[in-house]
Amino acid sequence: MGDFIQIENLCHAFKTPEGGEFLALDHINLTINKGEFVAIIGTNGSGKSTLARHLNALLLPTSGKCMIKGLDTIDINNLWQIRQTVGMVFQNPDNQIVAAVVEEDVAFGPENLGIEPSEICRRVETVLASVGMTEYRYHAPHLLSGGQKQRVGIAGALAMHPECLVLDEPTAMLDPVGRKEVLATVCQLNKQDQMTIVYITHFMEEAAAADWVVVVDQGKVVLTGTPDEVFSKTEQLKAMGLDVPLASDLAYRLKERGLDLPDGIVHDDELAVALCR
Amino acid sequence: MSIVLDHISYTYMPETPYERTAIKDITLEINQGEFIAIIGHTGSGKSTLVQHLNGLLKPTAGSITVDGVNINKKSAKAKAACRKVGMVFQYAEHQLFEETVYDDIAFGPRNQGVDEEFVQRRVQQAMEFVGLDVEGFSKRSPFTLSGGQMRRVAIAGVIALNPEYLILDEPSAGLDPKGRDEIFQQIMELFKATGIAVVLVSHNMEDVARMATRLIVMNHGEICLDGTPSVIFKNNRDQLKAAGVDVPNVTALMSKLKDKGLCVQDDVLTVEQATEAILAAVRRQC
Ligand SMILES: Nc1ncnc2c1ncn2[C@@H]1O[C@H](COP(=O)(O)OP(=O)(O)O)[C@@H](O)[C@H]1O
Ligand SMILES: Nc1ncnc2c1ncn2[C@@H]1O[C@H](COP(=O)(O)OP(=O)(O)O)[C@@H](O)[C@H]1O
Ligand SMILES: [Mg+2]
Ligand SMILES: [Mg+2]
Numbered sequence: 407m408g409d410f411i412q413i414e415n416l417c418h419a420f421k422t423p424e425g426g427e428f429l430a431l432d433h434i435n436l437t438i439n440k441g442e443f444v445a446i447i448g449t450n451g452s453g454k455s456t457l458a459r460h461l462n463a464l465l466l467p468t469s470g471k472c473m474i475k476g477l478d479t480i481d482i483n484n485l486w487q488i489r490q491t492v493g494m495v496f497q498n499p500d501n502q503i504v505a506a507v508v509e510e511d512v513a514f515g516p517e518n519l520g521i522e523p524s525e526i527c528r529r530v531e532t533v534l535a536s537v538g539m540t541e542y543r544y545h546a547p548h549l550l551s552g553g554q555k556q557r558v559g560i561a562g563a564l565a566m567h568p569e570c571l572v573l574d575e576p577t578a579m580l581d582p583v584g585r586k587e588v589l590a591t592v593c594q595l596n597k598q599d600q601m602t603i604v605y606i607t608h609f610m611e612e613a614a615a616a617d618w619v620v621v622v623d624q625g626k627v628v629l630t631g632t633p634d635e636v637f638s639k640t641e642q643l644k645a646m647g648l649d650v651p652l653a654s655d656l657a658y659r660l661k662e663r664g665l666d667l668p669d670g671i672v673h674d675d676e677l678a679v680a681l682c683r
Numbered sequence: 684m685s686i687v688l689d690h691i692s693y694t695y696m697p698e699t700p701y702e703r704t705a706i707k708d709i710t711l712e713i714n715q716g717e718f719i720a721i722i723g724h725t726g727s728g729k730s731t732l733v734q735h736l737n738g739l740l741k742p743t744a745g746s747i748t749v750d751g752v753n754i755n756k757k758s759a760k761a762k763a764a765c766r767k768v769g770m771v772f773q774y775a776e777h778q779l780f781e782e783t784v785y786d787d788i789a790f791g792p793r794n795q796g797v798d799e800e801f802v803q804r805r806v807q808q809a810m811e812f813v814g815l816d817v818e819g820f821s822k823r824s825p826f827t828l829s830g831g832q833m834r835r836v837a838i839a840g841v842i843a844l845n846p847e848y849l850i851l852d853e854p855s856a857g858l859d860p861k862g863r864d865e866i867f868q869q870i871m872e873l874f875k876a877t878g879i880a881v882v883l884v885s886h887n888m889e890d891v892a893r894m895a896t897r898l899i900v901m902n903h904g905e906i907c908l909d910g911t912p913s914v915i916f917k918n919n920r921d922q923l924k925a926a927g928v929d930v931p932n933v934t935a936l937m938s939k940l941k942d943k944g945l946c947v948q949d950d951v952l953t954v955e956q957a958t959e960a961i962l963a964a965v966r967r968q969c
């Protein structure tokens with residue numbers, strides 16, 4: 407069966423108003439294994455959302471291949487199974503709400519699939535529990551906080567029983583509390599349920615929680631590695647218009663000033679340990 | 684020159700089961716030359732408050748004047764006064780509606796009745812301000828842009844109005860790190876060069892600490908703290924916590940280092956200050 411997500415020489419060209427083409431994805435090669443938590447970072451317009459939309463066949467390659475569980479997204483016969491396998495969560499939680507009550511919102515997807523009511527009921531219960539929103543099941547979604555809405559959005563995606571969740575800047579609209587809630591939920595899904603996660607973010611501290619970080623720049627994958635490896639490249643990332651987590655930034659500045667610190671500091675605790683030896 | 688809020692309150696959906704008083708009895712003066720940051724947890728009333736500053740929401744009680752003109756009375760003077768206030772909404776993409784990026788940014792200046800040549804200059808300046816390439820983006824449809832690009836267009840549309848009061852409701856949501864820094868740098872330059880008033884609603888405490896001359900903390904629809912960022916972040920940590928907001932991450936990191944036994948000063952607000960503080964502490968230890 408091969409690797410879970412297999413992207414080979416993937417290109418995507420959009421038509422421009424002048425009748426030309428704009429190459430938003432330029433020969434992307436990427437393999438993501440089942441159960442991995444991959445963060446994607448890159449500046450605005452670098453192609454992150456375009457890439458994400460290929461993962462459940464919302465967009466199709468103009469050339470190259472995007473294979474999900476060995477299924478080619480370009481084959482229309484695979485569409486249903488691919489959408490079932492890969493769930494999407496977008497940036498603005500308000501645009502994803504469809505029902506007036508949380509549990510109905512979560513049930514919406516499975517209902518559309520024609521799944522039987524007792525099974526839907528079971529799923530709603532399980533997924534609300536796994537995002538920590540059980541006590542809100544009878545609430546009105548539009549009155550929830552941003553973090554809570556986004557967790558309902560995740561529950562809605564989970565109710566389809568996907569094997570992979572793609573989250574496109576799910577925390578961009580949230581306050582710090584909401585961001586922590588969403589990241590904690592995603593980490594738990596990954597660790598406990600071995601859910602494969604593709605997580606797009608501009609918050610480097612969030613990317614640091616992933617197994618792998620993929621850096622996209624002008625439609626190309628320019629860097630991949632563990633957070634330690636990627637965030638050691640402070641200068642390269644900053645030149646690209648990106649950033650590093652706070653602890654990495656401080657470690658970099660301290661090293662520049664002559665302090666002897668190890669490479670690969672990403673988390674606050676690692677900096678504390680290194681400084682308090 | 685100032686915006687004065689006099690005992691304003693606002694209730695959403697009054698006399699329905701969903702009735703909700705979002706801000707209560709707020710009195711506030713926003714002066715030209717001030718860079719005011721407003722912080723507070725989600726739902727504390729920040730967006731409701733700032734939407735009063737250009738007359739978008741009318742207070743349920745109390746009154747608002749812009750440069751002495753009551754903006755809630757229907758009059759030509761009130762309309763003119765509101766035009767001095769430029770506002771970038773929290774969901775900036777809802778602010779876009781024209782067919783091309785150029786027309787979208789030109790909408791405000793055109794409405795002010797200036798000639799097309801002048802409009803063009805304003806649009807170009809505004810696009811440069813937010814880092815959008817004039818050639819590449821003018822003819823694009825705003826709806827084919829990436830989220831961060833849309834946000835830049837929305838900010839440019841407000842900058843093109845030459846506002847005397849610039850209101851920004853979480854303007855950096857969805858912007859990449861460099862885009863954020865560059866736009867804030869531009870706003871700082873504009874602020875210093877012109878002495879306009881800037882009101883910034885933000886969750887980024889580093890940005891707030893670095894830029895604001897005055898910090899307002901909201902909690903449950905009321906103003907609970909009003910002072911300079913350095914004093915509030917240093918002296919009012921308990922009240923900040925009660926209001927559900929954090930100190931800057933770098934301040935929190937320094938507190939962690941202190942807890943782990945490194946004798947650092949933990950009242951720093953920026954990465955630069957933290958670097959110096961850590962170096963000083965390490966040198967003292969050796
Ligand atoms: N429908 C479209 N038509 C034309 N260009 C598009 C379209 N969608 C996206 N683009 C362009 O493709 C590039 C990548 O966009 P996107 O993937 O949304 O970036 P990101 O998510 O990294 O910010 C951007 O320059 C964007 O303007
Ligand atoms: N259009 C609306 N209808 C009803 N209630 C609203 C509306 N907008 C905001 N509220 C409520 O008013 C309160 C303040 O919201 P808001 O001003 O958006 O806060 P903030 O910007 O600090 O997150 C919240 O309890 C929110 O649920
Ligand atoms: Mg995007
Ligand atoms: Mg708000």
